[in-house]
Amino acid sequence: MFNLILFGPPGSGKGTQSDKLVGKYGLIHLSTGNLLREEIAEKTPLGIEAKSLMDKGQLVPDEVVIGMIDSSLEHHKDAKGFLFDGFPRTIAQARALDKLLELKKTGINTVISLDVGEEELIQRLLNRGKTSGRSDDTDEIVIRKRFAVYNNETTPVAEYYKKARKFQSVKGEGTVDEIFETLCRVMDKKMKQ
Numbered sequence: 001m002f003n004l005i006l007f008g009p010p011g012s013g014k015g016t017q018s019d020k021l022v023g024k025y026g027l028i029h030l031s032t033g034n035l036l037r038e039e040i041a042e043k044t045p046l047g048i049e050a051k052s053l054m055d056k057g058q059l060v061p062d063e064v065v066i067g068m069i070d071s072s073l074e075h076h077k078d079a080k081g082f083l084f085d086g087f088p089r090t091i092a093q094a095r096a097l098d099k100l101l102e103l104k105k106t107g108i109n110t111v112i113s114l115d116v117g118e119e120e121l122i123q124r125l126l127n128r129g130k131t132s133g134r135s136d137d138t139d140e141i142v143i144r145k146r147f148a149v150y151n152n153e154t155t156p157v158a159e160y161y162k163k164a165r166k167f168q169s170v171k172g173e174g175t176v177d178e179i180f181e182t183l184c185r186v187m188d189k190k191m192k193q
């Protein structure tokens, strides 16, 4: 198995690059943001609870997203590997993910972070908000709250994987294809190791 975490702040291009990477490398794409938006669309109790937090730019409780990841891993027992997008976002989630993968006799191979400056990120999110219908992308106050949450709760996750020597950053500015090429170079190198 080859398991990748695509890491980076809101608007860094994780979703766009994930779609391209899973196409090329045959991994299963697990995006907690997408899974939560599916629950919201289906108006499940979980979705209704999650929506009120997401609309404020806050995180959904760890147990909820860990449970979603656990059942997704179970649904794809024969996968060649997974690409985690938007997960783990807290140290508790990172620890839980390590445990879940260990039970499956596998682990995280590498974490690649997309580096993009904050002003560029805000512009990208506000632009996406014009067409995506995502209520968390239209209000600059909510966007700034998401960055604050990212800085406080998610950047420690980078430290967690740096300590494990699994963390690498790439430039997340440029064209989608340029960034994809950089990511593929890192992937090809890591897959040979």
Ligand code: ADP
Binding pocket: 009, 010, 011, 032, 033, 034, 036, 053, 054, 057, 058, 059, 060, 061, 062, 065, 085, 086, 087, 088, 089, 093, 136, 146
């Ligand atoms: P972005 O990366 O642009 O912030 P996502 O689609 O990954 O967008 O996430 C949207 C929202 O969903 C987050 O702001 C958060 O409220 C919730 N969410 C997604 N993933 C997680 C997670 N792993 N833990 C907690 N909340 C999450």
